[in-house]
Amino acid sequence: MVQKLLIDDIAHSNGLYHINPQLKVIFSMISLFVVLLFNSPTICILMAISMIILTIFKAKVPKGIYFKLLSIPVLFGIFSLVFMTLLFGTDVWFSINVGNFSIPLYYEGFNLGYHALFRMFAGVSCTLFLALTTPITQLFTVLKDLKIPQSVIEITMLIYRYIFILIDEALMIENAQKTRFGYSGFKNSYKSMGILAGVMLLRSLDKGDNLYTTMCARGYDGNIHHFGEKQSIAKSQIFGIFLFEGIIILLGLIPTLIY
Numbered sequence: 001m002v003q004k005l006l007i008d009d010i011a012h013s014n015g016l017y018h019i020n021p022q023l024k025v026i027f028s029m030i031s032l033f034v035v036l037l038f039n040s041p042t043i044c045i046l047m048a049i050s051m052i053i054l055t056i057f058k059a060k061v062p063k064g065i066y067f068k069l070l071s072i073p074v075l076f077g078i079f080s081l082v083f084m085t086l087l088f089g090t091d092v093w094f095s096i097n098v099g100n101f102s103i104p105l106y107y108e109g110f111n112l113g114y115h116a117l118f119r120m121f122a123g124v125s126c127t128l129f130l131a132l133t134t135p136i137t138q139l140f141t142v143l144k145d146l147k148i149p150q151s152v153i154e155i156t157m158l159i160y161r162y163i164f165i166l167i168d169e170a171l172m173i174e175n176a177q178k179t180r181f182g183y184s185g186f187k188n189s190y191k192s193m194g195i196l197a198g199v200m201l202l203r204s205l206d207k208g209d210n211l212y213t214t215m216c217a218r219g220y221d222g223n224i225h226h227f228g229e230k231q232s233i234a235k236s237q238i239f240g241i242f243l244f245e246g247i248i249i250l251l252g253l254i255p256t257l258i259y
Contacts, residue, residue: 011135014059021138028130037124043252044118051125073124077117084113
């Protein structure tokens with residue numbers, strides 16, 4: 001719950017908050033498309049560095065929070081690189097001798113993991129730029145403008161809200177159980193987890209009924225209306241996006257053109 005509120009606070013107070021959300025979505029999606037389309041580590045590195053600079057220095061997102069969010073998928077990518085090098089491939093690149101054992105490393109797996117790591121790094125950077133500069137309410141407005149069915153948007157809104165509310169409830173119950181030594185030993189831990197799951201099922205049903213009753217009391221007619229100021233999109237901003245993407249692609253392809 002704290003992490004969710006922290007991200008929402010940053011999205012509402014960053015330096016790019018007043019930029020049109022549609023423009024930020026277009027920018028992030030085109031950047032992500034460029035990363036996926038061009039299988040070039042150079043383009044991925046340039047895109048990731050650009051997104052980090054924009055997010056930290058232009059949007060003024062705190063460095064510690066940003067790199068903490070970025071580190072988790074990057075570490076996952078590093079582990080993927082290691083396992084791909086060990087498991088994928090036919091021709092042994094070289095071997096590492098550990099005692100009486102020989103661990104083969106495959107170049108095909110390393111090459112595959114190497115490209116996947118940098119594409120993951122750039123893709124996560126693009127996604128974090130959008131998540132940390134655009135509040136979720138503005139994203140729902142963009143989905144509405146894209147003619148996504150209203151029922152889908154409403155279900156997504158409710159799911160997003162109640163995931164974190166139920167996580168908060170689960171943490172409170174778990175803390176109460178820990179103060180009563182509910183997780184001291186395997187038997188007690190197993191019993192406490194069962195109680196927690198049962199209570200959370202009842203709490204989720206109860207909160208759902210309370211929400212529906214509250215919404216009906218406030219005039220809910222089957223539609224959740226979205227309000228918000230829409231910022232205009234200047235032609236210069238669209239031109240700037242395509243100029244940025246063109247420069248990244250050009251710089252990324254220069255090593256390929258040279259060799």
